[in-house]
Amino acid sequence: MSLDRWYRLLLRAYPRWHRRERGTELLTTLLDAAPPDRRRPAALDVLDLLRGGLRCRIRPPRGAMYRLVTVTAALFAALAGAAVAGPLSSYSGPPRDADAIAAAEGTMGALPAGAARSVAVSDSAFDHTDFVRFDYVGLPGDPGAAVRAALDRLTARGWRVTEPLRRQEDNWGPCDAPTCATPMVYHSFAATRGGVAVTVTGAAVRGQAATDPARATGIEPRVSVTVTKTLAAGAVLTVGGGAVAGLAVGWLLAVWAVQRHRRHRAGRRRVLLVAGVPGLFIGALFVLAFGNLVVGLSLSGGWTPKGVMAPAFVLTAFPTVTALVALSAALTLALAALPGSAGRADPHPADPRDTAPAG
Amino acid sequence: MREPTFFILTALVEQPLHGYGVMQATKELSRERVSLRPGTLYAALDRLTEEGLVVVDREEAVAGRLRRYYRLTDHGAALLAAEVQRMRETAAVTADKLRRRPAVRPAIAGGQ
Numbered sequence: 170m171s172l173d174r175w176y177r178l179l180l181r182a183y184p185r186w187h188r189r190e191r192g193t194e195l196l197t198t199l200l201d202a203a204p205p206d207r208r209r210p211a212a213l214d215v216l217d218l219l220r221g222g223l224r225c226r227i228r229p230p231r232g233a234m235y236r237l238v239t240v241t242a243a244l245f246a247a248l249a250g251a252a253v254a255g256p257l258s259s260y261s262g263p264p265r266d267a268d269a270i271a272a273a274e275g276t277m278g279a280l281p282a283g284a285a286r287s288v289a290v291s292d293s294a295f296d297h298t299d300f301v302r303f304d305y306v307g308l309p310g311d312p313g314a315a316v317r318a319a320l321d322r323l324t325a326r327g328w329r330v331t332e333p334l335r336r337q338e339d340n341w342g343p344c345d346a347p348t349c350a351t352p353m354v355y356h357s358f359a360a361t362r363g364g365v366a367v368t369v370t371g372a373a374v375r376g377q378a379a380t381d382p383a384r385a386t387g388i389e390p391r392v393s394v395t396v397t398k399t400l401a402a403g404a405v406l407t408v409g410g411g412a413v414a415g416l417a418v419g420w421l422l423a424v425w426a427v428q429r430h431r432r433h434r435a436g437r438r439r440v441l442l443v444a445g446v447p448g449l450f451i452g453a454l455f456v457l458a459f460g461n462l463v464v465g466l467s468l469s470g471g472w473t474p475k476g477v478m479a480p481a482f483v484l485t486a487f488p489t490v491t492a493l494v495a496l497s498a499a500l501t502l503a504l505a506a507l508p509g510s511a512g513r514a515d516p517h518p519a520d521p522r523d524t525a526p527a528g
Numbered sequence: 529m530r531e532p533t534f535f536i537l538t539a540l541v542e543q544p545l546h547g548y549g550v551m552q553a554t555k556e557l558s559r560e561r562v563s564l565r566p567g568t569l570y571a572a573l574d575r576l577t578e579e580g581l582v583v584v585d586r587e588e589a590v591a592g593r594l595r596r597y598y599r600l601t602d603h604g605a606a607l608l609a610a611e612v613q614r615m616r617e618t619a620a621v622t623a624d625k626l627r628r629r630p631a632v633r634p635a636i637a638g639g640q
Contacts, residue, residue, distance in 0.1 A: 191570060193594040198547035198566045200593075214565060221567025231578040 172203060175210050182222025186428055226421060235427045238449060242423035243416050245452035245494070248459055250415020251408050251480035260404035260477060263299035264365055269396040272365050273303040275326060276319045276394050281305045305392040312371030312390045316356040319369050319392070323360045331366070332359035338375065341388065351388060352376055361399050368395045400477065408477040422502065429505035441504050448497025451490060459483045529611045535562050536572055537581065537600060537608045544585035544597035547573070573598060581607060 170178075176199045180192055199214070210218075229239040255261060263269070274280050281303050308315050313336070320334055335357060342350035354375040359368045373390040430441050462479060484491045532554065539545060539553035551569055554562050564572070576582045581604030585597040600608070 191574075193589075193592070194547065194596050195566055195570055197593040197595055198551070198569070201548035202551060202566060214567075217565035217567035219567075221571050224571055225574075231575070 170209075172207055172209065173200065176200065176218075179210060179215060179218040180222075182219050183225050184222075184425065184428070186432060187222075187225050227424060229424050230427055230431055235431075238427055238445075239420060239423040241449050241453045241456065242426075242498075243420040244456045245449075246419020246422075247412045247416035248456060248480050249484060250418070251412040251477075252484040253415075253481075254408045254411025255478045255481040257411075258404035258407040258477065260398060260400050261299070262398075263301050264396050264398045266301075268365050269301040269303075272367050272396045273301075273394045276323055276367055276369055277303075277305055277315070277392065278318075278322060282307065300395050300397040302396070303394045305394070306389045308390065308392060312373045312392050313354065313356040315392050316358065316369055316371035319394075320358050320360075323362075323367070326362075328360040328362040328367075330358060330360045332357070332368075334358040353388075364399050364401065366397050366399045368397075369393070370395070404477055408480070412480070426502060426505045433505075437504070437507070441501060444497060444504055445501035448494045448501065451497075452494050455483060455491070455494070529607075531558070532562050532564060532568070533572060533576070534608070534611060536564075536569070536576065537604055540582060540598055540600040541605070541608070544599040546588075546595040546597050548595075550598065576604070580604070 173196070176196050180188055180195060183192070183195075199210075203210075229235045264272075270280065282305075305315070317334065320330070324330065337355045337357070339353050339355065340350035341353045352375045353372055355370055355372050357368065357370040359366060361367075369392065371390075371392045374388050426441075426445075430438055433441065459480060462483065463476070466476070535554040535558050536550055538557055539550050545553060547566065547569060550573075551564050551566070554564055573582065577584075577598075580601055582598045583601055585599035587597070588595045
């Protein structure tokens with residue numbers, strides 16, 4: 170292959186719009202600078218061109234507005250990448266039936282009576298943490314004693330206690346006034362083993378209210394065993410990888426779109442703004458909302474590794490709005506890709522395919 | 529201002545030059561300390577053009593080759609002059625400090 174062909178090949182590292190405007194000129198300079206006996210590009214020239222092409226693809230044009238657009242789009246894409254990766258990670262979904270049943274049986278020594286009515290699968294609206302809950306009702310004796318026995322049972326079987334046993338009093342009912350609320354007592358702890366976590370909570374009416382039919386009727390003493398999966402490092406890596414991939418793709422697309430925007434004529438640029446600005450604005454609000462959530466939870470100490478599902482929560486909380494952002498982005502990219510460039514084209518492009526103004 | 533940028537602008541002070549001409553001139557002006565490769569040169573020219581420090585003066589297209597000549601703008605010349613002044617002041621401060629140091633005085637004073 171001739172030196173000319175080698176350089177043309179290496180120039181493919183540059184985006185098409187750049188090759189169209191600078192390709193022949195850059196090729197001419199490369200050939201001018203090459204010694205007469207050179208047959209293949211020097212290694213330093215190869216690195217220089219690859220680096221130049223990469224820089225050209227990732228560097229937004231000069232101007233605060235272009236940079237703001239690029240950063241906003243990339244951050245939203247990172248959020249979207251993490252949101253997509255969350256449900257694909259091993260953390261998503263409830264624990265397997267066999268694991269959940271074994272955990273509940275190991276915790277309480279038996280499955281709940283009437284299991285079909287007492288087993289629930291649900292998910293948390295905030296972190297989409299799917300769980301399976303087993304409710305044990307009609308137990309002989311005090312639920313608090315049953316919880317303590319469960320703790321002893323799990324400890325003896327090698328479970329690691331993650332939240333120690335605690336007793337808490339609260340009121341159940343429509344209001345806090347003594348006349349309308351039922352005083353309750355709760356005993357709870359949490360433990361984990363082999364990728365499964367259980368939270369055990371015993372609840373009963375406390376004090377004299379327990380014997381007052383007017384206040385305790387319908388509130389049966391019970392022990393609930395909630396089984397979830399524990400967060401594995403793989404899930405964090407999956408979500409982190411999704412965020413990084415989203416950031417990279419969003420950045421590259423944003424740079425490409427703003428470079429295209431600069432090269433369109435005034436009318437097309439206005440249409441692009443109308444299509445893109447609403448999506449960018451709402452996208453920025455999503456990013457700010459997520460940032461606010463992360464900072465707020467971090468400061469309050471309420472942030473847990475379950476937060477890997479928080480991006481999915483933020484973007485699915487208002488699905489119509491998220492869809493509008495996606496529509497705006499797709500429309501903007503489609504309009505940016507339309508032919509019609511005001512850039513300075515090479516009169517003799519290095520690659521004939523670069524004459525098409527769509528790149 | 530980074531050194532390659534300084535020498536690119538300096539190379540264009542007297543006359544417009546094409547890419548290879550800029551590469552040769554920067555090498556010569558810097559006494560071969562700055563040796564720009566085409567990818568680096570055109571990244572710098574892209575940036576300098578965006579900033580309005582250089583503009584395309586003319587084009588020559590012959591036998592499938594294209595040479596664009598770049599010219600220093602008035603804005604570029606003013607920025608370069610300001611940079612020269614800044615460097616001169618910085619050098620003067622440093623030279624003054626060195627003159628006060630006995631061991632180095634002969635070298636700064638020209639070996640006297």
